[in-house]
Amino acid sequence: xxxxxxxxxxxxxxxxxxxxxxxxxxxxxxxxxxxxxxxxxxxxxxxxxxxxxxxxxxxxxxxxxxxxxxxxxxxxxxxxxxxxxxxxxxxxxxxxxxxxxxxxxxxxxxxxxxxxxxxxxxxxxxxxxxxxxxxxxxxxxxxxxxxxxxxxxxxxxxxxxxxxxxxxxxxxxxxxxxxxxxxxxxxxxxxxxxxxxxxxxxxxxxxxxxxxxxxxxxxxxxxxxxxxxxxxxxxxxxxxxxxxxxxxxxxxxxxxxxxxxxxxxxxxxxxxxxxxxxxxxxxxxxxxxxxxxxxxxxxxxxxxxxxxxxxxxxxxxxxxxxxxxxxxxxxxxxxxxxxxxxxxxxxxxxxxxxxxxxxxxxxxxxxxxxxxxxxxxxxxxxxxxxxxxxxxxxxxxxxxxxxxxxxxxxxxxxxxxxxx
Amino acid sequence: xxxxxxxxxxxxxxxxxxxxxxxxxxxxxxxxxxxxxxxxxxxxxxxxxxxxxxxxxxxxxxxxxxxxxxxxxxxxxxxxxxxxxxxxxxxxxxxxxxxxxxxxxxxxxxxxxxxxxxxxxxxxxxxxxxxxxxxxxxxxxxxxxxxxxxxxxxxxxxxxxxxxxxx
Numbered sequence: 001x002x003x004x005x006x007x008x009x010x011x012x013x014x015x016x017x018x019x020x021x022x023x024x025x026x027x028x029x030x031x032x033x034x035x036x037x038x039x040x041x042x043x044x045x046x047x048x049x050x051x052x053x054x055x056x057x058x059x060x061x062x063x064x065x066x067x068x069x070x071x072x073x074x075x076x077x078x079x080x081x082x083x084x085x086x087x088x089x090x091x092x093x094x095x096x097x098x099x100x101x102x103x104x105x106x107x108x109x110x111x112x113x114x115x116x117x118x119x120x121x122x123x124x125x126x127x128x129x130x131x132x133x134x135x136x137x138x139x140x141x142x143x144x145x146x147x148x149x150x151x152x153x154x155x156x157x158x159x160x161x162x163x164x165x166x167x168x169x170x171x172x173x174x175x176x177x178x179x180x181x182x183x184x185x186x187x188x189x190x191x192x193x194x195x196x197x198x199x200x201x202x203x204x205x206x207x208x209x210x211x212x213x214x215x216x217x218x219x220x221x222x223x224x225x226x227x228x229x230x231x232x233x234x235x236x237x238x239x240x241x242x243x244x245x246x247x248x249x250x251x252x253x254x255x256x257x258x259x260x261x262x263x264x265x266x267x268x269x270x271x272x273x274x275x276x277x278x279x280x281x282x283x284x285x286x287x288x289x290x291x292x293x294x295x296x297x298x299x300x301x302x303x304x305x306x307x308x309x310x311x312x313x314x315x316x317x318x319x320x321x322x323x324x325x326x327x328x329x330x331x332x333x334x335x336x337x338x339x340x341x342x343x344x345x346x347x348x349x350x351x352x353x354x355x356x357x358x359x360x361x362x363x364x365x366x367x368x369x370x371x372x373x374x375x376x377x378x379x380x381x382x383x384x385x386x387x388x389x390x391x392x393x394x395x396x397x398x399x400x401x402x403x404x405x406x407x408x409x410x411x412x413x414x415x416x417x418x419x420x
Numbered sequence: 421x422x423x424x425x426x427x428x429x430x431x432x433x434x435x436x437x438x439x440x441x442x443x444x445x446x447x448x449x450x451x452x453x454x455x456x457x458x459x460x461x462x463x464x465x466x467x468x469x470x471x472x473x474x475x476x477x478x479x480x481x482x483x484x485x486x487x488x489x490x491x492x493x494x495x496x497x498x499x500x501x502x503x504x505x506x507x508x509x510x511x512x513x514x515x516x517x518x519x520x521x522x523x524x525x526x527x528x529x530x531x532x533x534x535x536x537x538x539x540x541x542x543x544x545x546x547x548x549x550x551x552x553x554x555x556x557x558x559x560x561x562x563x564x565x566x567x568x569x570x571x572x573x574x575x576x577x578x579x580x581x582x583x584x585x586x587x
Contacts, residue, residue, distance in 0.1 A: 024562050041448045041488055048573050049580070067446060074446035124486040124510055140488035140514035146576050154562070188433060189480040193509050222483065224509055277433060364442035364485070385435040385484060388442075392460040 002252035004160045006195040006227050009135040009249050013118045021159035021256065029059070031112060032147040033121030035103055036064040038140070040078045042122060043085050045145035054089050055151030061112060062086050063103040064096035066360045071367035101332025101358040104128040104216060104300035109332055111242025115230045116249045120144070120153055124219045125300050125382065130226035131208070131215035132234055133248055137225045158195045158224045161186070162257040165200035167266035172416040174310070175210025176302055176380065176400030178263070179217045180271040184281030185261060192222030194258065197251060199229065202265045208237040209306040213400075216301050217382050220278040227251075270415060272378070273398040276386045284403050284415045291323075294377040295408040296389075297401050298329025298356070299363045302380035305330075307401040308339050312347040314405035314416055319352050321411030326353035327369045333358060353408065365390045378407045421542045423474065423500045423521065429534040430461060430477040435484035436511065440493040448489070450496035457493040471498030474540065476532050478504065482511025491515040501540050503547065505529040516563055519571035523547065528554040 001018060003011065011019040013027040034042055039062050054060045062082055067075035079096070086094035095106060104125050107113045115133035119126065124138035139153070147153050163182055182198075183190075196218045203211065211228055218226030229250050230238070238246070269283035297303070297311050308330060320326045328348045330336035336358060339345050345355050362369030363381040371377055371390030377397070379389065384396035399407070402416040409419050438461040440453055447453065458465040475494065481504035482490060491514050494502065502515065505526040515522045523540055528547045531554075532538055538549040540556070547554045559567065569575035 024560060037442075037445045037487065041492075044448060045573050049577055072446060078446060078448070122486055122488075124484065126486075138486040138510050140486050140491075140510060140517060142488060142517040142572050143513065146572055150576065150580075188483060189506065189508070192480065192506065222480065222508055364437070364445075366442055366445075370443075383435075383437070383484060385437045387460040388437050392441075 002254040002256060004195060004197060004255045005229065005249045005251040006135050006160065006225060007157055009116060009118055010155060010157055019157045021157055023157045024154060025157060026152055026154050027118055029120060029147055029151050029153055030117040031059050031061060031119040032144060033061045033103060033107065033119065033123065033126060034144050035066055035123055036068060036079045036082050037066045038122035038144060039085070040081045041141035042144040042148065043081055045142050046148055049145060049149050051149035054148045057089055057091050059151070060091050060148050061093040061107060062091060063100060063106060065100065065102045065358065066364065067366050068096060068359055069357065098333055101335070102300045102303060102360055105304055105331035105335065108132060108212060109241065109334055111238065111244065114238055114242060114244060114246035116247040120147055125216050127218045127223065127226050128212055128216040128300065130218065131211040131228050132238055133228065133230035135225055138219060158193060159258050160195035160197050160256065161191050162197045162199060162260045164260060164262045165202035165265050166262065167202055167264040169202065169205045169265050170269060172270050172402040173265065173268055174400050175206050175213035177268055177271040178206065178265060179214040180273050180278065180281040180398060181268045182263065183217060183221045183278050186221045188220060188277050188279045189222045191218065193224055196221060196223035196226045198226060203228065204231065207306055208234055209304040212304070213301055217278070220382060270400060270403050272403060272413060273384055275384050275395040275397065278382070278384060278398060284413065287413050290397065290413040291411060292378045292407060292413065293323070293375045294325045294327065294369060294371065295404050296327045296329070296362050296369055296377060296379040296381060297404050298331060299360065299381040300331065301382040302401055303329055303331030303335065305335050305338055307380065308335070308344045311401040311405040312344040314402060314420055315351040315409065316347050318409050318419065320408045324408050324411050326408040327356060327362060328353050329356045329358060331358055362389055364388065378404055378413055380404050421521070422539060423542070424537065424539040425472040425474040425500050426470070427532050427534060427536040427538055428465065428469065428473055428475045430475065432478035433480045433483055434461060434477050436482055436487050436490040437484055439482065439490040440487065445487060445489055450492055453489050453493035454496035457497040466497065469497050469499065472500045473498065474501045474503060474538060475499050476503045476529055478529055479506045481507050483508035486510045488514045488518065491518055491520045495520045503528055503540065516566055517572040519567065523556050525554055525556050
């Protein structure tokens, strides 16, 4: 029976010839991931298990990225718990500070995520690595604890939905716009429990970084994982970052897909998702007159170099609107350094923006840009739920870096065409 | 297991930021988490929820972040069971892993109101609300074993102990 690439990866890691949707399996894990919010809880559960060592120190990655640099004593204690664990177990892949960054930008950059791998992470945006042809999915802390101890996890084999992108991209449209439009079409529950396989010839026009953005937001349609078949661009990107061998896995031509959604990308203008759900996506020309107090460019979704380059192109020689706070957050230290060398950070600062060290901070209302009651932000982040970036009566609009930069200049949600 | 309690009603797409806002994720202490459980959805909830109460919501309950602090805060607040029309998958998985009873039942989710008393019989797979009674699909056998053990950690501990005795 034909299988999707996801099903093949799961079958291989479960030691099975084939699997089918709905089947419960136990699978071997290639990589497990935790962060300063989820690992502290996992470490408590790890100890309750009576475990004394991790299954393989090379395969356990811990990243301090959410509330770092630590925002208060409690978060410092949580970070310390994770750091102490990493040292006690001599984990070579523990990252923070000058060595660190936001996990879902950092792991691909370090070549830790490769095609064909099976990865779980105690962070919902772990689905990002599907852009490189891996199976990766978010879990909770207890799953992480058991995975760190045993190197295994249970899975229900997912059915799949396919999205086929065709046509020619319009100016200023990137991966973020395509995925927001897709979530708008599917709904926030549209891919619940399922694989979201993203395919079609139009994706060749989207950079690997843009594809990471797309897979990253698969969870916002409820997907268990996102999957993109690696092409030459993907493989070149991966090969530039690792020498570790990997295997490319593809869906069978007659693989079972529950549904197929076709999208003509030529019809998709830069997108904005309105409060309070990512599915409230529409073209920027349909948003109306919306003033904002803050613009955030960053996060595991859109804090990569390409995002900063797009934003800098629009902001170069311009000024941020006097009533807007523009916060730019390179997602990793390597991106920060490169942006420094390219002069991108100078563009942001000259425009009146501020540049932060890598952190998830404002995306989840943690720190570094929390909203007051009644305030409104436009952010390149991934969620616009009630209270996501601060006060329960604040609002978040989601968009890509081009709309974000244009909005920072004009002080109201704007198309890049209006300022470029 | 028979759970009988007073209903707290919530709507569709209650995300984990509403269940436990990220500003409280600088702790893993269940009691501290419980003190802020659901406060952005209903500020009165943490002060008025009583042990044994049952939360009834619409579709896609628990969508968003993977924070296990979400089901943990509900459990620590004394919520006996969450009934929803549907659950987001990470929340569903986390609830089973930590031993918080959850029930997917779209019919019941549409039929009960705030303050109603309902009874959920997990063994028999029945939910009763006044005169009405609804079937609840049973969990797969594998998940039932995790639930019976009290969660994934005790389940795995038993399994590992067995492997040591009987390699």
